[in-house]
Amino acid sequence: MSVRLLKYAFIEDHAEQPWFGTAGPLRDSYDVVIIGAGGHGLACAYYLAHDHGITNVAVLDRSYLGGGNTGRNTTIIRSNYLTPEGVAFYDASLALFRDLSLELDTNIFYSERGHYTLAHNESTLRTARWRAEVNKHFGIDSEVVDADAVGRAIPGIDLACGGNHAVEGALYHAPGAVARHDAVAWGYARQAVLRGVEIHQHTAVTAITTRGGRVSGVETNRGPVSAGCVLSAVAGETPRVLDMVGLTSPIEIFPLQACVTEPVKPWLDTIVVSGSLHLYVSQSARGEMVMGAALDPLEVHQRRSTFEFVSGLADQILDLFPAMATLKVNRQWAGMADMTPDFAPVMGTTPVDGFYLDAGWGTWGFKATPISGKTMAATIAAGRDHALVAPFNLRRFDDFRLVGEKGAAAIGH
Amino acid sequence: MKYAEFPHLGRRPYTEFAQAGVLEPEPDELAPEAVAPWVYARRSVPRERVEWWYHLPTRLWFRVRRDTASDTVLGVEAARGDER
Numbered sequence: 419m420s421v422r423l424l425k426y427a428f429i430e431d432h433a434e435q436p437w438f439g440t441a442g443p444l445r446d447s448y449d450v451v452i453i454g455a456g457g458h459g460l461a462c463a464y465y466l467a468h469d470h471g472i473t474n475v476a477v478l479d480r481s482y483l484g485g486g487n488t489g490r491n492t493t494i495i496r497s498n499y500l501t502p503e504g505v506a507f508y509d510a511s512l513a514l515f516r517d518l519s520l521e522l523d524t525n526i527f528y529s530e531r532g533h534y535t536l537a538h539n540e541s542t543l544r545t546a547r548w549r550a551e552v553n554k555h556f557g558i559d560s561e562v563v564d565a566d567a568v569g570r571a572i573p574g575i576d577l578a579c580g581g582n583h584a585v586e587g588a589l590y591h592a593p594g595a596v597a598r599h600d601a602v603a604w605g606y607a608r609q610a611v612l613r614g615v616e617i618h619q620h621t622a623v624t625a626i627t628t629r630g631g632r633v634s635g636v637e638t639n640r641g642p643v644s645a646g647c648v649l650s651a652v653a654g655e656t657p658r659v660l661d662m663v664g665l666t667s668p669i670e671i672f673p674l675q676a677c678v679t680e681p682v683k684p685w686l687d688t689i690v691v692s693g694s695l696h697l698y699v700s701q702s703a704r705g706e707m708v709m710g711a712a713l714d715p716l717e718v719h720q721r722r723s724t725f726e727f728v729s730g731l732a733d734q735i736l737d738l739f740p741a742m743a744t745l746k747v748n749r750q751w752a753g754m755a756d757m758t759p760d761f762a763p764v765m766g767t768t769p770v771d772g773f774y775l776d777a778g779w780g781t782w783g784f785k786a787t788p789i790s791g792k793t794m795a796a797t798i799a800a801g802r803d804h805a806l807v808a809p810f811n812l813r814r815f816d817d818f819r820l821v822g823e824k825g826a827a828a829i830g831h
Numbered sequence: 832m833k834y835a836e837f838p839h840l841g842r843r844p845y846t847e848f849a850q851a852g853v854l855e856p857e858p859d860e861l862a863p864e865a866v867a868p869w870v871y872a873r874r875s876v877p878r879e880r881v882e883w884w885y886h887l888p889t890r891l892w893f894r895v896r897r898d899t900a901s902d903t904v905l906g907v908e909a910a911r912g913d914e915r
């Protein structure tokens with residue numbers, strides 16, 4: 419990258435070249451069709467080509483590349499989860515993230531900030547201790563710190579929290595990071611296209627065709643396409659795609675909103691999360707305060723923003739950071755979170771042969787983009803679940819073998 | 832703020848209610864293999880559906896028909912005292 423930067427300083431024309439050309443006509447047939455050009459679908463396409471030499475692949479998106487939850491998320495990356503299955507999975511993702519700029523030859527602005535999950539009462543502190551112990555057991559840098567340490571590490575924080583719910587301590591996770599979401603999607607897209615994958619934007623899948631219980635292809639607004647393997651990586655639209663193959667799941671869709679303030683000088687270098695206050699905040703490389711809260715209370719299939727969200731968030735965040743009262747909110751937006759009852763994803767093979775699922779990523783799936791792509795590619799190449807995704811199979815809801823990740827996933831992303 | 836018209840209460844904002852999910856008739860008996868689907872299967876696609884809403888200030892329950900694509904309330908009925 420540094421050589422490229424040096425060259426950039428000496429050239430006259432600073433127009434960025436297109437990252438990849440537009441795909442030609444949609445062909446009649448591919449080995450693999452991926453529905454959804456979000457981070458997950460694009461990463462899977464890249465690893466299919468890179469790790470398994472499967473390049474006859476089409477990624478179809480009804481809208482534009484990265485325009486779903488990938489381009490709307492607040493990019494918190496961490497691995498201090500609560501279940502052994504979750505910890506192993508997210509830690510493998512962090513390992514991939516650390517080298518991703520080099521692997522994709524794209525600066526994803528991966529920035530390790532440290533991640534504080536604040537505890538305002540005894541029971542949260544107990545869960546923090548539990549998480550720290552599980553994390554340490556798996557070799558993850560995670561510890562419980564007291565309120566003084568929180569006060570020293572987080573400038574401007576009011577530890578009394580407006581006098582209502584004083585901070586008692588926190589779970590601290592040094593590897594907690596943020597990254598540039600668009601760059602992750604574009605980087606995977608470019609490297610996949612370089613290896614022969616086709617990305618067709620504005621191509622909606624309207625039906626999935628099967629023959630004798632096996633997937634045979636998809637119908638799109640641009641005509642039918644045959645394929646022996648179809649992966650659904652459509653996040654907030656998963657239930658609609660499952661309807662097309664006659665499968666059900668526990669996934670329910672709720673809007674999740676976020677906002678950014680006007681940019682200010684760097685003052686907050688860590689990521690701060692409070693489950694009790696239902697909020698989290700970090701400062702972007704551009705200086706904006708990036709903030710989010712809990713899910714909207716009602717199922718809605720729409721990406722509208724609400725005033726209740728910003729006013730509720732502002733009310734809470736000012737208890738924690740009174741000095742933010744002078745900041746103006748610049749933008750707010752929403753995504754559609756695909757929630758599961760155990761706050762763990764739904765991945766892998768399904769009862770329909772050749773139909774694969776990567777969903778249930780709710781409010782926390784950006785951090786899993788690399789490892790989901792890699793393990794789903796391995797799953798599709800082998801026709802059976804990769805060891806890391808096996809615990810997350812849709813089947814767990816028939817066997818009542820849920821992966822209880824709620825204590826670590828609810829607000830913390 | 833979104834509002835809807837409720838029997839007994841008149842025009843109230845959504846935020847005064849706790850929404851307790853979709854209304855589905857509870858079967859008297861469930862075969863063992865039907866238990867998991869009853870507990871977990873959802874159909875979270877844009878559609879009209881009937882939901883239980885609970886008015887926090889008055890503790891009254893309502894059946895609310897709502898379009899989950901446009902988030903508009905299409906009809907409200909007060910729940911009867913003997914409903915579960």
Ligand SMILES: Cc1cc2nc3c(=O)[nH]c(=O)nc-3n(C[C@H](O)[C@H](O)[C@H](O)COP(=O)(O)OP(=O)(O)OC[C@H]3O[C@@H](n4cnc5c(N)ncnc54)[C@H](O)[C@@H]3O)c2cc1C
Binds near residue numbers: 674752784
């Ligand atoms: C506000 C917000 C904040 C978040 N914060 C974090 C965070 O801090 N950390 C974290 O780890 N995660 C976070 N998440 C969650 C994370 O964004 C998602 O889990 C993740 O990005 C999902 O990626 P994806 O590629 O699976 O889905 P998406 O990026 O949503 O991509 C799905 C794509 O499928 C396409 N599609 C849908 N239906 C069809 C069809 N029928 N045919 C063709 N294409 C179709 C859509 O157009 C879309 O582009 C957040 C989410 C939101 C909304």
